[in-house]
Amino acid sequence: MAASASAPIAMNEALTLPSLGINQQFITFTHVTMESEKYICVRETSPQNSVVIIDMSMPNQPLRRTITADSALMNPNSRILALKAQLPGTTQDHLQIFNxxxxxxIKSHQMPEQVVFWKWVTPKMLGLVTQTAVYHWTIEGEAEPVKMFERTANLVNNQIINYRCDPSEKWLVLIGIAPGSPERPQLVKGNMQLFxxxxxxxxxxxxHAASFGSFKVPGNENPSTLISFATKTVNxxxxxxxxxxxxxxxxxxEYVPPQSNFSC
Incomplete structure (x- = not known):
């Protein structure tokens, strides 16, 4: 499907997962992950538990492995797979990283609490979000996950939808969503924690959305780290x-530019 010539973004269909033998029932938020433009990872539970890895440089040659997991993430740059599975009868998660x-x-770790959200924040590090805190786990060496910060009260009972860090790994942001007010339940409330x-x-x-960027402010010797975030209000x-x-x-x-806001 191609967008019209006047559209600001050009869209072209690269492939369809059913054409690669992926059952439609597994094309969901909880089964499909895409950490970069290089790989798509699909977790199947029927006819057997397996993980399908689609290399976008050769999409017609999907790699299927018999694996049981609750979540699977391909590394954004290399053929490294992270797996998460809850230990039966507990609220603990077992994490593994494979080449x-x-x-x-490569390594494994048993988390003392359930990981409710995770992603590759850099090609060498996973971000792990539990109900109470956020951890970083490097794929290098034998180090265990390191606690970075505790979640703030505004994220209690939120569904975590994103976690990011800036290139220097000095600024971290966690994003969650919660049901809207009774008057406007369809307007989902977004909450953010900047650390x-x-x-x-x-x-x-x-x-309800945030991202980091870098900008060289005139008069400053070094580039500045910027954060952009989107909000919605009802008035x-x-x-x-x-x-x-x-x-x-x-x-x-240093010169500090005024905050920029764009409303629509």
Whole structure:
């Protein structure tokens, strides 16, 4: 399917999963993961438990392995597979990382609590979100997951939908969503936790999407780290969407640009 010539984004269909033998019942948010443009990972539970890895450079040659897991994530850059499975009768999760090409386990760890959301935040590190805290787990060495911060109260009973860190790994952001108010239940509420590794401090904000960027401010010696986040508010029955762009961690004596906001 191609977009019209006047559309701001050009869209082309690269493939359909059913054409590769993936049953439609497994094309869901909980079964399909795509950590980058390189790989698609599909978790099947019928006719047997398996994981299908689709290399987008050769999509017509999917790799299917008999694996039982609750979640599977392909590394964004290499043929490394992360697997998560809940231990029967417990609320603990067993995590494993495999090198697909070498057919070897890189490392494993048993989390003392359930991981409710996880993703590759860098090609060498997994971000693990539990009900109470966020951890980083590097694939290098023998290190266990390291606790980065505890979740703030605004994210209690939220469904976690994203977690990111900036390139320096000094700024971290966790995003969750919760049901809207009884008056506007269809307007999902977004909550965000921004954490500074250097300051060991969190800030709770209302937002349903966020991303980091870098920008060289005129007059500053080094590029600035920026965060952009999107919010929605209701005023007199009207929904207003706003995009905020803010500089993080400005140094004393440097020029600090005003916050930019775009409403629609």
């Amino acid at each position: 697909i090409e070498l057919k070897a386990k 500074s590794v250097d300051q060991q401090r969190s800030q709770a904000l209302e937002a 007199a029955g009207q929904i207003t969407s706003k995009l905020h762009v803010i500089e993080l961690g400005a140094q004393p004596g």
